[in-house]
Amino acid sequence: MSHIAFIGTGAMGSRMAQRLLAAGHELSVWNRTRSRIEGLLALGAHEAGSPRAAASQADIAITMVADVNALEAVTRGQDGLLAGLRPGSLLLEMSTSGPRAVLDLSTHLPPGVALLDAPVLGSLQEVERGELHIFVGGAGDDFAKASPVLSALGTPLHVGPLGSGAKAKLLANASLIGVLGLLGEVLALSGGLGLPQDTAFTVLSRTPLAAQAERRRASVETSDYPPRFALSLARKDAELVTAAGEQAGLELNLLTAAADWLRKAEAAGLGQRDYAAVLQEILGQSRKGL
Numbered sequence: 116m117s118h119i120a121f122i123g124t125g126a127m128g129s130r131m132a133q134r135l136l137a138a139g140h141e142l143s144v145w146n147r148t149r150s151r152i153e154g155l156l157a158l159g160a161h162e163a164g165s166p167r168a169a170a171s172q173a174d175i176a177i178t179m180v181a182d183v184n185a186l187e188a189v190t191r192g193q194d195g196l197l198a199g200l201r202p203g204s205l206l207l208e209m210s211t212s213g214p215r216a217v218l219d220l221s222t223h224l225p226p227g228v229a230l231l232d233a234p235v236l237g238s239l240q241e242v243e244r245g246e247l248h249i250f251v252g253g254a255g256d257d258f259a260k261a262s263p264v265l266s267a268l269g270t271p272l273h274v275g276p277l278g279s280g281a282k283a284k285l286l287a288n289a290s291l292i293g294v295l296g297l298l299g300e301v302l303a304l305s306g307g308l309g310l311p312q313d314t315a316f317t318v319l320s321r322t323p324l325a326a327q328a329e330r331r332r333a334s335v336e337t338s339d340y341p342p343r344f345a346l347s348l349a350r351k352d353a354e355l356v357t358a359a360g361e362q363a364g365l366e367l368n369l370l371t372a373a374a375d376w377l378r379k380a381e382a383a384g385l386g387q388r389d390y391a392a393v394l395q396e397i398l399g400q401s402r403k404g405l
C-alpha cells in the first residue's frame with residue numbers, strides 16, 4: 116500500500132480519494148477550500164496544511180485540480196507540492212491540463228522525482244464504480260509503479276511517453292464536445308424546419324448520433340441537466356483542443372465551432388451547469404424562431 120498525497124478534492128478528486136482510501140492506501144489530503152476535505156478526514160485521511168506538507172510523507176502524489184492555473188497554484192512556490200516531494204517519489208498529474216502544462220511541469224521537477232500524466236475519461240458515477248479510463252504518459256517503469264494505485268480508480272492505459280496521456284485525453288474530449296455540438300445543431304435544425312422533436316429523435320435513432328441522442332433525450336425534453344462535468348471545464352477543454360490544433364497547424368473547423376457554443380453558453384450563465392446544457396444554448400435559437 117502507498118502513502119499518497121492527494122491535492123484537489125473537488126467533484127472528481129473527492130471521489131477518487133475516497134476510492135483510494137477504500138483500497139487501503141494512506142492519504143494526506145489538501146484542498147484550497149478546506150471544507151471539501153472534511154468527508155475524507157472522517158474516512159481516515161490525514162489533513163495536510165499545504166500541498167508541500169502533504170507531499171513530505173508520500174511515495175506517490177496526485178493532482179486533480181481544475182486547470183493549468185490551478186495546477187501551477189498547487190505545485191509551485193514555497194508551499195507547493197514540488198517543494199515537498201522526496202527523491203524516489205512519483206507525481207501523477209490527473210487533471211485535464213493539456214500536454215503543454217505537463218511538459219512545463221516536468222521541467223520543474225525536483226531531482227529524483229518522476230512524473231506521469233494520467234488524465235481520466237469518465238465522470239462521477241464512473242469514479243464511484245472504479246470504471247474510469249486513465250490515459251497514462253511517461254516511462255514504462257513509472258507506469259508499472261503507478262498501476263496498482265490507478266487500478267483502484269479504473270483501467271490505466273499506457274499510451275506513450277510523457278504528455279501522451281494529456282494528448283489522448285484531448286482526443287477523447289474533442290469527440291465528446293464535438294458530438295454534443297453536432298447533436299444540438301441537428302435538433303435546432305429540426306426545430307427550425309418545424310419538425311416535432313419526437314420525430315427528430317426517431318430519425319436520429321437511425322443515424323451515427325443514435326447513442327448520444329438517446330443519452331441526452333431526457334435532459335433536452337425536461338431542460339434538466341444533472342451536474343456531472345461543469346460546462347466551464349468543458350469550455351476549458353475545448354480551448355485546450357483548439358490551441359493544440361493551432362499549434363499543430365491544423366484547421367479544426369467543427370471543434371472551433373463546438374468551442375464557440377460552449378463559450379456562448381458560459382457567457383449566458385450556464386458555466387456551473389453540466390456541460391450538456393450547451394444543448395439548451397444551441398436549441399434556444401430554434402425555439403426563439405418557432
Ligand SMILES: NC(=O)c1ccc[n+]([C@@H]2O[C@H](COP(=O)([O-])OP(=O)(O)OC[C@H]3O[C@@H](n4cnc5c(N)ncnc54)[C@H](OP(=O)(O)O)[C@@H]3O)[C@@H](O)[C@H]2O)c1
Pocket residue numbers: 122123124125126127128146147148151179180181182184185186188189209210211212235236237238239343344345348349352
Ligand atoms: N467532472 C467530470 O466529469 C470530469 C471528468 C473527467 C475529467 N475531469 C477533469 O478533472 C479535473 C477536476 O474536475 P472536477 O469536476 O473535480 O472539478 P471541480 O469540482 O470544479 O474541482 C476543481 C478542483 O480544483 C481546485 N482549484 C480550482 N482552482 C484552483 C486554484 N486556483 N488553486 C488551487 N486549487 C484550485 C478546486 O478547489 P476548491 O474546492 O477550492 O474550488 C477543486 O479542488 C478538471 O481538470 C476536469 O476537466 C472532470
